[in-house]
Amino acid sequence: MPMKVAVLGSGGGALAVAADMSRHGRATTLADFDDFMSNLEPVAANKGVTVTNDWHGPEIHPVTVAGSIPEALHNANLIVTVVPCFAHDRWVEAIAPHVTAEQTVLFLGEGSGAIVARRAIEQPTVIAEANTLPYLARPTGPGSVTAFRKLGGVLIATLPATPADTAHTTELIEDVWPYATATDTVWNTVLANYNAIDHVAAMIANAGTLQNRSGGMLLWGEGATPAVVNVIETVDNELLGLRRALNSKEPRRYQDFLVAQGFAPDLGPGATLFDTVRASKLVVSYAPTGDAGGLDTRYVTEDVPYALVLASSLGEATGVPTPVVDGLVDIASSMLGRDFRAEGRTLATLGLDGLDTTGLIGFARTGVFP
Numbered sequence: 249m250p251m252k253v254a255v256l257g258s259g260g261g262a263l264a265v266a267a268d269m270s271r272h273g274r275a276t277t278l279a280d281f282d283d284f285m286s287n288l289e290p291v292a293a294n295k296g297v298t299v300t301n302d303w304h305g306p307e308i309h310p311v312t313v314a315g316s317i318p319e320a321l322h323n324a325n326l327i328v329t330v331v332p333c334f335a336h337d338r339w340v341e342a343i344a345p346h347v348t349a350e351q352t353v354l355f356l357g358e359g360s361g362a363i364v365a366r367r368a369i370e371q372p373t374v375i376a377e378a379n380t381l382p383y384l385a386r387p388t389g390p391g392s393v394t395a396f397r398k399l400g401g402v403l404i405a406t407l408p409a410t411p412a413d414t415a416h417t418t419e420l421i422e423d424v425w426p427y428a429t430a431t432d433t434v435w436n437t438v439l440a441n442y443n444a445i446d447h448v449a450a451m452i453a454n455a456g457t458l459q460n461r462s463g464g465m466l467l468w469g470e471g472a473t474p475a476v477v478n479v480i481e482t483v484d485n486e487l488l489g490l491r492r493a494l495n496s497k498e499p500r501r502y503q504d505f506l507v508a509q510g511f512a513p514d515l516g517p518g519a520t521l522f523d524t525v526r527a528s529k530l531v532v533s534y535a536p537t538g539d540a541g542g543l544d545t546r547y548v549t550e551d552v553p554y555a556l557v558l559a560s561s562l563g564e565a566t567g568v569p570t571p572v573v574d575g576l577v578d579i580a581s582s583m584l585g586r587d588f589r590a591e592g593r594t595l596a597t598l599g600l601d602g603l604d605t606t607g608l609i610g611f612a613r614t615g616v617f618p
Contacts, residue, residue, distance in 0.1 A: 250275045251420070254324040256317070256339060258287035261356065262330040264385035264395035267297040269328075270309040272424045277312045279320035281342070288313045290391030298392035306392070321346045326420050327353045329361065330381070332546065333554035333593065336364045344368040352417055354404075356381055358444070358555055359437035362407045363598050366615050375615075376406045376417040379437040380509075382425045399510030403431040403440055403498070408615030433612035435494040439487045439562075442509075444555035445502050446530070447547040448576050449479040455583060461537040468530035477522040482572045484521075487559055493566045495609050506530075543583055552580045553592030561594040566605045 251274045255266040258280040269276040278288055278297075291297055292313040300306050314320035321327060321343060329339055336355070347353060347369050355361030355377040362377035369375060382402050383395040402425060406413040414430045421428060431437065446468070451458065454471040465471060472480075484502040491498060503521045506512040512528035525531070535541060556577050563570035581588045595601050599617045600608065607618065 251326065252324045253277070254279060254314070254320040254327045255311075255330060256280065256320070256327065256343070257330040257335075258284050259330065260385040260387040260393045260395075261381045261383075263291070263297045263387065263391070263393040264299065264381075264383050265328055265330050265356065266291075266311045267299045267309040267393070268382075268395070268424055270296070270311050274326075274424075276310075277314045277320045277324070279314040279317050281317075281338070288391075294391055298389075300388065300392070300394045301396055317342050318346045321351075324351060327351055328356060329353065330356045332550055333358050333360065334550060336361045340365045340368050347373055349373050352376065352420060354378070354417060354421070358441050358550075359405075359434060359439075360554070360558060360593060360598070362405070362434050362437070363600075366407045367599055367617065371408070371615065374406060374413045374416055376404060376413070377434060377437050378428065379403045379431075379440045380442055382428060397510075398427060400427045400429070400508035401442075401505040402428040402509075403437050404428050405431050405434045405437045407434050407612065409433040409613050432497045433494070433609075435562075435608070435612055436491060436496050436498045439491045439494075439496075439559065440498060440500075440505065441487070441551075441555050442502065442505060443547070443551045444559065445484045445487065446480050447551045448556060448580065449483055450476055451535075451543060451545075451547050452576060452579055452583070453479060455543055458535065458537050459542045464534050464537050464541065466531060466533065467535040468525060468528075468533055471535075472522075472525050472530070474522050477525055479572065479576075480525075481521045483576070486563070486568075486570045486573050489568045490559060490562050490566060490570070493568045493605055494562075494612070543580075548580055548584065552577055553588040557589055557592030557594060558598075560589075561596070562608070565595055565603060565608060 253269045253274040253276045255278050266276050266278050296308040296310045298308050349372050352374040359379050362375045365375045385395045388394050450467050453476045503524050507514045512524045556573050559573050
């Protein structure tokens with residue numbers, strides 16, 4: 249019997265995951281909430297997801313579409329949730345009554361979804377998360393996606409961080425994503441967040457161009473000037489400081505992860521982050537501008553409240569200074585006329601208020617809330 253996989257979500261990442269799981273012999277089902285089911289109608293009509301990538305032309309991989317979320321979850325060995333951070337709570341509320349002790353739930357994208365899920369789904373159900381998607385994935389039309397595999401830099405952690413749970417999770421996905429590697433705790437998947445590192449600084453620093461120009465811009469091409477890259481590097485340093493305080497065994501920096509993912513060449517000793525960014529695939533990344541773009545995008549409205557605000561909260565709890573992260577949160581809030589600190593994810597909203605450094609390290613190891 250093939251492994252049964254339920255993929256939750258209907259964006260480009262979810263379509264790419266479903267197609268890849270199918271390609272590797274899994275019986276794969278997609279599901280979403282009723283208000284997003286129109287995204288999956290083309291998949292149901294075509295009886296699969298159409299994928300184009302860098303090694304072949306369009307291919308349809310057989311994927312079914314469930315009529316309901318409980319239907320998708322029934323007898324699934326692996327449940328892969330591929331949704332924005334702001335949808336974590338809604339999805340956890342929807343799946344918690346139906347998840348069984350034998351199933352594994354894996355959150356892909358930005359970290360902290362596993363913490364949200366662990367509050368509602370008791371052990372021994374395995375709860376895991378990654379720090380990023382396994383690909384660069386973009387929808388190309390109804391029921392179709394383009395997906396380019398990463399080569400590494402995809403970290404997998406379980407909550408609690410038990411060797412058995414981590415090994416079980418990586419075994420379920422190792423033939424699909426052999427470049428996804430186990431990391432020590434969820435604090436690595438929360439804080440080795442590439443979107444938090446490179447999205448917000450580039451968006452804030454280029455606000456004038458993003459709001460005033462017509463026709464788009466190359467966000468990390470023309471937008472990643474030496475000064476902007478300095479801010480990106482400082483954010484990376486602050487998040488690395490938090491990881492070290494939380495006893496992380498992952499020493500790599502953003503520059504190392506750009507190379508590991510296959511986005512940039514290894515330029516050797518002496519290369520700066522600016523050198524690596526300028527040599528990377530990021531320089532051709534397009535960002536819409538003017539009426540079609542601006543700052544009101546997930547690069548800001550997700551990454552600030554759900555990544556940087558949480559990092560700031562961790563800084564307060566551990567005593568690790570995060571002045572540039574804090575400044576980006578405050579500037580983004582002012583620019584968009586929102587209070588991202590009030591809206592965002594913090595240790596308090598995760599049920600971890602009052603924990604100090606030792607308590608946070610212990611929580612990641614045990615999964616037990618205070």
